[in-house]
Each structure stands twice: as structure tokens, then as C-alpha cells.
Amino acid sequence: MIVVSRRSLFAATATLALAAATRPLAVAAETRLPVVASFSILADLIARVGGERVTISTLVGPNGDAHVFQPKPSDAKTLAAAKLVFVNGLGFEGWMDRLVAASGTRAAVVVASKGVVPQKAEDEGEAHGAEAKAGHDHDHGAFDPHAWQSIDNVKLYVANIRDALIVADPEGREVYTANAAAFTSELAGLDAEVRAKIAAVPAARRRVITSHDAFGYFATTYGIEFVAPQGLSTDAEPSAKAVAALIRQIRREHITAVFIENMTDGRLVKRIAKETGVVLGGELYSDSLSPKGGPASTYVDMVRNNVKLLTAAMADS
Ligand SMILES: [Zn+2]
Structure with missing residues (x-):
């Protein structure tokens, strides 16, 4: 008859538990689930959930523009080898x-935005028309696809x-x-952080311009007004009349800051700043992350970067 004391049974259980906890969690590369993400922001979200169990191929990488993406034959091969293809949906x-x-x-094609309450696209209708599309070739359809700009x-x-x-x-x-x-x-904490930072800016100062109408969900969720720029044509270099x-x-709409991503002409930016006294707020990330080492190489960093630039520009203009 074998007598096992309570103490040694406990010790044995503890040892087993420890062994389980320290067992290597790494998954061999060849057994990982091959998935495709349509763009870099989605790839980061998948990486956070999938961890080491997935291998992610991203079609539209950092600083890329999914609106105008043209797939290559190698992208078809990537899809053929995948078990899941993640897309944003909403016409993106x-x-x-x-x-x-x-x-x-x-x-299987997985629509990551499933369940989102879609907002109407800002550039629909005649109010903005071609001006709102300046510098960014959007083809949204009825709904604004940039739903990830709301943390909820x-x-x-x-x-x-x-x-x-x-x-x-x-x-x-x-x-x-x-x-x-x-x-x-973590996202709930980030959301609270964003709300607190924006709440510190007086509501009347929360009026900015971006050339890229990608912040509709952000505007609705966090109470910043993104005013569509008027006068900008789709030409590479805006005319004097447009400026x-x-x-x-x-001046008329009391805009506190301008974020114009595609207005790369430094002279023009300086001129607008000089003539209006408006703050030039820097580069917001909307549709893609920065490369690694940049200010927005993850979703969380992208949100923090945008909120930092927005609140700084709105506060000291
Ligand atoms: Zn966009």
C-alpha cells in the first residue's frame, strides 16, 4: 500500500502546474495559421489577437494607400496559401x-468591421464634391470605411x-x-485616455481641417470637428485662387489647425500659416501605420500620435 501524504501530493501538483506554466508557448513556424490582412492597421490588430499562432501577410503595408492599391500576381499567391483573409469591409x-x-x-474572407454601425461617407453628395477628394483618391461608396478611427x-x-x-x-x-x-x-484604457485629453481642449477650439476625409468616426466619437477644405482642387499644385x-x-470658420497630408509643397503650407496664423499640425495617420520605428507603427501608437498632434495644435493656436 502506498501512502501519499497531503504535503507530497500538494508538492506534486505544484510541480505539475509549474511545468505547465513554463512549457514553451512558441509555435513552430510551419504550424502557424497563415492569414492575410488587407492593410497594415488590420494586421496589427490580428497580431495582437493571434500572437505566435498566426503568420500574417499584409497586402497594403505601412504608409500604403488601400484606396488605390493594385494587387500584384504575388498577392494572389499569398491569398491562395492563406487559411483566412481579413478585410475591413465597408467598401474600403x-x-x-x-x-x-x-x-x-x-x-474564408472575414469582414473585421462586422457589427459596426456605419456612418455615411463625408464626401458623398454635392456639398463637397471634388474638393473633398483633394489629394486622396477615395472611392467609398455610401459609407465611410474608416471605422477603426473609433476605438469602440x-x-x-x-x-x-x-x-x-x-x-x-x-x-x-x-x-x-x-x-x-x-x-x-488596453483599448478601453486608451479610449479613456483619448477622451480625457480631448476634454481638456475647449469645445470651440476643436475645429481642424484635413485634406483626407478619414476621421468621420473619430469626429463623432470624440467631439472634434473635421472641416472639409474648400477650394482645393485635385491638381497637384493648388492655384492661387484655391489657396x-x-x-x-x-478665418471664417475659426479653424484652429490644419492637417493636410498630401499638401507636400512646403512653401504653400508656410504661406497659409503666415497669412492665417493657423497652426500646421503635422501628419495624421489615417489609413496605414508608419514603418517600424516611426511614430505610429501600431494601432495604439497611431491613436496616441494623432491625439497628441491634434490636442497640441488645437491648444496653442
Ligand atoms: Zn482613406
């Missing part, structure tokens, strides 16, 4: 259906990513669930 990736068909992939929406993205990964890789359920929960609580119209608008 107009090229994806054709790419999926051309690739012959059997991967990104919580839905994270849940959709988690659910899709669990279906494709049931063994990873615990990992995906834990990663999604940790990231979601004058923009300057009048900045």
Missing part, C-alpha cells in the same frame, strides 16, 4: 473580390478577429480568447 478594399476570385483561394469599433474588430481565428484554429481558443481580452482592456479660398475658410 474595392479590389479584394477580384483578387480573391483570381487567386482561387479557399480561405476596434473592440468589435478584435472580437470578430478572435472568433474567426477560433473557427480556423480551435486549438488556439484559449490563447485567442486571452489575447483578445487583454487587448480589449485664397482655403485661407478665407480658415
